[in-house]
Amino acid sequence: MTTNTGPNVLAFDGRMGASGDMLLAALVDAGADPDALEAVEATLEIEYRIAETVKCGIASTTVDVVLTGESGDSSGHEHEHDEHSHQHDGHDHSRHEHDHGHDDHNHADGHSSDGDHDHVHAEGHGPHRSYREVREIVADMALPAAVEDDALAIFKRLGEAEASVHGETLEDIHFHEVGADDAIADVVGAAALVHDLEPDRIVTTPLSTGGGTVGMSHGEYPVPTPAVVEIAREADWSLRGGPVDRELLTPTGAAILAHFAEGVDELPSLELEASGYGAGGYDLDPHPNVLRALVGRGDGSLVKDDIAVLETNLDDATPEVLGGLQETLSDAGARDVSILPATMKKSRPGHLVKVICKPEDRQRVARALAEETGTLGVRDAGATHRWIARREFETVELELEGETYEVTVKIASDADGEVYDVSAEYEDAKAVARETELSIREVIRRAEDQSPTNRRDEF
The missing domain is CATH 3.10.20.300 (mk0293 like domain)
Structure with missing residues (x-):
């Protein structure tokens, strides 16, 4: 029997979006060791509570971030650690079902929490911290260097997104929901769990945003929220709307995946070793509100990527025009632009421009190529036809x-x-x-x- 020595791949199925707590739950359910979260619990007055639930028939994991210490006890709620919290000794994180999906508790990063009242959820608790303050908190956690670097990079993405939305600088921005204790626990916890799985490659299919509107600290906004839009603009993966009118992709979830994952159109071929389902709070029947994570060995082959190849011959383009094609065509959707010297009719020197793009972008890219160069025809090398000008x-x-x-x-x-x-x-x-x-x-x-x-x- 041949042993598969391909790369260790962690793949997320983004059809129901992602939030910080869903990512934590999916990673734990896929085999990440919850002991990796101890450094966060030792620094913040929080505890990760791991349990199980069922979403449209799918047995799934939940991870709630709850307050401990004086901040948690002051509300008068008692903590039943023995029933719901995970046990670090012996790595026992058996899950206990409790009802999720009530709207009376909402996570600050978008997915509703459960209706269990035996503990105080950490969502939204803590001051609105600056980017610098969040960095200091993370630095005090004594994390492995790689985990700390990833967590700080994720918070930088969040900070830059909020700064862009609000017209401020990164150093001046104060995080709102994502500066609270639970969001810090989500980001750092996800980084720690990812490193525990030790993937060589992380991918995600297109992430669903949901639809409708969502209430935020600044008012009511359409889904996807402005911060998610900013984060997605710099991410490698793509967005898609629906399938329900709820906020499915939160800023925290988007930032974590923007840092770690490359986008793929479909799940890659894997020799599957483990899978996990992280549940969101909403009950969205008939859609299972879960984030699926798959862990396995890839076959080592190149990733299939559907593309279109566009070509045109130019015999009168100036160096300035040719020099600007990379940027202009990339803005229109081109993945790669090559400009090759060529001999044209009547022995004139010219250039062959070859452009690689996604099939759905071919008409927009062809139009941009025609506008920029003045060419009268763009060949579609893959479909054996071309778009021509009048x-x-x-x-x-x-x-x-x-x-x-x-x-x-x-x-x-x-x-x-x-x-x-x-x-x-x-x-x-x-x-x-x-x-x-x-x-x-x-x-x-x-x-x-x-x-x-x-x-x-x-x-």
Whole structure:
């Protein structure tokens, strides 16, 4: 029997989004050792309580962050450690079912908590801390260096997202919900549990955001919230809406996955070793409100990625235009842009531009390529067809040294008639240049400026 020596892969199924507590629960259920959380409990007056529940028939794990010490006892709620808390001795984290999904308790990072009243949940507790204060708390936890680095990087993502949303600097921003004790416990706990699993690669399928609106400290906002949008903009994975009108992807969950996970369109091939289900608070029947985590060995092959390849030949592009194509086409959705020297018809030097993009982005990228270069056709190498421009020809007259010269100008427009390029015919311009003291480039410029439609100024 051949032993699979491929990479150890941790894969998340993002169809029901993710929050900090769901990530903790999924990781524990997939085999991460809860003892990795001890450093957080020793620093903050909190405790991770691990239990089990059932979501639409799926046996799942829950992880609640509850207050301990004076802050937890002051409310008059008693802690029943023996029934609900995990036991570090012997690594016993057997789960005890209690009812989740009531709306009377809401996690600060979005997913509702359970209706169990024998302890005080930590959500939202603690001051609104600055980014610097959160860094100091994490540094005091005596974490392994790699765990601390990852936790701080996640909080930096959260801080930069909030700073961008509120128009402040990273050092000036004060975290709101994500600066509370439970959010710190979620971020640092997730980093510790990920390192305990020791994956070589972490991936996630597209993350569902949910829909509707959600109440925040600044007011009522549509889902996904502004912070999630900012975090996702810098992440490798993609978002998708629905499938319900609830907040499914929270800033904490988004930031953790933005730091750790690369995006994939579908779960990779795995020789499965473990799986885990982390439950969210809402009951969303018929959708199981769980985050699934899979752990296994990959087959070592390259990841399948559906792409489209677009091509066009250019014989008149300037270095400035070619130099800007990488940035411009990337903004339109290109994954890679290659520009190769080529010999064109009539032995002219030119360039072959090859662009790789996702199939769903091909039309937008093709349009951007046409607008930037003025090309009249973009080939779809994968689908054996191309998008071409509508072409019209106009004749302009140039008055030069008392003589009148005619130059043909091509007008390129899209299917709706919107013009995106005006270009003089090279052969006409060359003939005029031979009879005058002007350069070919100057003749081209004057002819295009003299176009009766005067469209150049519209670009």
